[in-house]
Amino acid sequence: MLHQLQNAVAKRANLLDSETNAVRLLDGNGEGLPGLILETFAGRWLVSTPDNRLDPKIREWLRDQDVSCYWKRLDQHQKESPTHLCGPETKGPFLIQENGIQLEISFQSGYSQGIFLDQRDNRAEVRKLIIPGKRLLNTFAYTGAFSVFAAMAGAETTTLDLSQPYLDWAKRNFSHNGLDPTAHHFCKGDTFHWLKRFAKQGRTFDGIVLDPPTFSRDEKGKVFRVEENFGELAALAADLLTPDGWLLCSTNCRNLPLNDFQRQLRNAIHRPMSARHSDMPADFCGDPYLKSVWLR
Ligand SMILES: C[S@@+](CC[C@H](N)C(=O)[O-])C[C@H]1O[C@@H](n2cnc3c(N)ncnc32)[C@H](O)[C@@H]1O
Numbered sequence: 001m002l003h004q005l006q007n008a009v010a011k012r013a014n015l016l017d018s019e020t021n022a023v024r025l026l027d028g029n030g031e032g033l034p035g036l037i038l039e040t041f042a043g044r045w046l047v048s049t050p051d052n053r054l055d056p057k058i059r060e061w062l063r064d065q066d067v068s069c070y071w072k073r074l075d076q077h078q079k080e081s082p083t084h085l086c087g088p089e090t091k092g093p094f095l096i097q098e099n100g101i102q103l104e105i106s107f108q109s110g111y112s113q114g115i116f117l118d119q120r121d122n123r124a125e126v127r128k129l130i131i132p133g134k135r136l137l138n139t140f141a142y143t144g145a146f147s148v149f150a151a152m153a154g155a156e157t158t159t160l161d162l163s164q165p166y167l168d169w170a171k172r173n174f175s176h177n178g179l180d181p182t183a184h185h186f187c188k189g190d191t192f193h194w195l196k197r198f199a200k201q202g203r204t205f206d207g208i209v210l211d212p213p214t215f216s217r218d219e220k221g222k223v224f225r226v227e228e229n230f231g232e233l234a235a236l237a238a239d240l241l242t243p244d245g246w247l248l249c250s251t252n253c254r255n256l257p258l259n260d261f262q263r264q265l266r267n268a269i270h271r272p273m274s275a276r277h278s279d280m281p282a283d284f285c286g287d288p289y290l291k292s293v294w295l296r
Pocket residue numbers: 115116119139140141142143144145146160161162163166189190191192211212213214216217218224
C-alpha cells in the first residue's frame with residue numbers, strides 16, 4: 001500500500017517545476033488504492049477519502065512526511081472544509097503557481113479549495129488560443145482561473161458567477177498576477193440569464209468557457225442538470241460567438257458518457273462547428289470523468 005503511494009508521488013516529480021507547484025500526487029482509482037486522492041498545493045497536502053476512514057498506515061506515512069496535511073471527506077452532502085491532519089497548520093489563504101500563474105487557495109473556504117486541478121491543461125489551452133485584444137467569456141467562473149489565464153495572454157475577459165464572494169476571489173486572482181481587475185468585466189448572476197442579455201445587447205465573444213456544476217439552481221429556483229440542459233446552454237453560448245470563435249464545453253458529470261455529451265451538443269447547436277475532445281491531465285489517471293469538448 002505504501003509502496004503504491006510512494007511510487008505515485010515519485011512519478012509526479014516531473015510535473016512539479018518552478019512554474020507549477022499544484023498537482024494530484026496520487027489518483028488512487030488508477031493506482032491501486034481505490035478512493036484515495038492526494039494533492040499538493042505549493043507543498044501543503046490535501047488527502048481525500050470517500051468517507052471518514054483513513055488507513056492507519058497511510059495516516060502514519062503522511063505524518064512522517066512532515067508537511068502541512070489536511071483531510072477532506074468526499075461527502076457531497078456535508079460540504080465541509082478539510083480538517084487538519086498532521087504537520088504545521090495552514091491558516092488563511094496562500095498562493096499556488098500553475099504554469100507561472102499565481103492562484104489563491106484556502107483550506108478554510110469550504111468543500112472546494114479555490115481551484116479544480118483537473119482543468120489545468122484546458123487553462124493552458126485557453127491561454128494558447130488567445131490573441132491580445134480577443135474577448136473571453138468565462139461562465140460558472142468560480143474563482144476565475146480561466147479568466148486569469150486568458151487575461152495574462154492579453155484577452156479582455158468577462159467573468160460570470162452566481163456568487164459575489166467567488167467573484168471577489170476571482171478579482172484577487174487577477175491582482176495576484178499584476179492584472180488590473182477594473183480593466184475587465186465581472187457579472188454576478190445566472191449564466192442563462194446573462195447569455196440571453198448579452199444576445200439582446202449584441203455582445204459577442206471570441207472564446208467562451210462553459211464548465212457548469214452537474215446540478216445548479218438559479219436565483220429564481222430554476223434547475224439546471226448537465227445531463228438534460230447542457231445542449232441548451234451551449235446553443236445560447238454559440239450564438240454569441242464571433243465567426244471563428246470557439247467554445248469549451250466541459251463537464252465532470254460521471255453519469256454522462258462522452259458520446260451522449262457530444263450527441264447532446266450536436267443536436268442543440270445548429271451552426272456547423274468542428275468538435276475536438278481533450279484528455280485529462282496526466283496526473284489524473286483514474287476514471288476519465290472530465291469530458292471536455294472544444295467546438296469551433
Ligand atoms: C463547477 S464550478 C465551476 C468551475 C470553474 N469553471 C473552474 O474551472 O474553476 C461551479 C461554479 O458555478 C457557479 N454557479 C452555479 N450555478 C450557476 C449559475 N446558474 N450561473 C452562474 N454561476 C453558477 C458556482 O457559484 C460556482 O462558482
